[in-house]
Amino acid sequence: MRFLLVEDTAELARSVQDLLRLNGHAVDWAATLADAGDCLAAASYDLILLDIALPDGDGRRFLQDLRRAGQDMPVIMMTARSAVADRVDALDGGADDYLTKPFDLAELEARARAVLRRRGGAAQTVRGFADLTFDPLTATLTVAGEARELRNRELRLFEILLGAPERIFSKDQLCDRLFSFAETVTDNAIEVYVGRLRRKLEGSRARIETVRGLGYRLTGA
Structure with a gap:
């Protein structure tokens, strides 16, 4: 699978990349929404891991623009914002899941698998x-x-x-x-x-x- 990681914290981004690559996934890292847009223009992705607070804008607005443009790849929002209203806004804006920082990397990968199974219509693992x-x-x-x-x-x-x-x-x-x-x-x-x-x-x-x-x-x- 190919993932797009949109995250401006370099240490977290490296940790996520290392885990996903260890499990055979390809991962492109974008530290800004502008870089994320360039990646999406050049490649197709199975899943986007998207931070909310980025240097050049709000990830939720970026996601809404993607959905309006007909981009339907699954998206997991990652953010330190834990309020119910923030989670509701993200999910209503088109996110498939929402993960609050700090999170365990094993949970991130498990949620990614679950989102991909749901999107693929797979009711069972095997x-x-x-x-x-x-x-x-x-x-x-x-x-x-x-x-x-x-x-x-x-x-x-x-x-x-x-x-x-x-x-x-x-x-x-x-x-x-x-x-x-x-x-x-x-x-x-x-x-x-x-x-x-x-x-x-x-x-x-x-x-x-x-x-x-x-x-x-x-x-x-």
């Missing part, structure tokens, strides 16, 4: 496809009763493909979802992760198919 089952919380893929652990980017890549079976994803689309602007990505990076994931799927009817000239798709046919 998902099935063809003859395999997948539990994102334990990063476990089960093929014919055999558990196979997915590592970081393998996990994130599989989540993307599993979220839209039979859909073709180009290399550029996968790079956009898996890597941040700060990361150096080689031309064959996607091929490497696809190859690793294919090995984890061996023995299953589900497979990652290469569509020549277009990209990759998860198919169970």
Whole structure:
């Protein structure tokens, strides 16, 4: 998954980035609303983590502008303001969740997973496809009763493909979802992760198919 973190406190931003990257997510950091706007113009995000009090404006106004512009990606507000009125304003303004500072980083990631599940319409954590089952919380893929652990980017890549079976994803689309602007990505990076994931799927009817000239798709046919 690719996250946009809009937060002006550098120490907190680094901590959040380190946690999310450790779990295989790509994270772009914007310290101002202007920088956040530039990021949104250049990339697509699965989730925005948005502070309220920023040097160049109010995150709630920024969120309202996003919603009016038709941007519907999930947003979690992060703020030191704990009053009920502040939470109501944020949620009514289009936020999917609200987290009061200081917060535990594990809670932030758990809330992010919950928001993404709700937005994806997933009522349950464990998902099935063809003859395999997948539990994102334990990063476990089960093929014919055999558990196979997915590592970081393998996990994130599989989540993307599993979220839209039979859909073709180009290399550029996968790079956009898996890597941040700060990361150096080689031309064959996607091929490497696809190859690793294919090995984890061996023995299953589900497979990652290469569509020549277009990209990759998860198919169970």
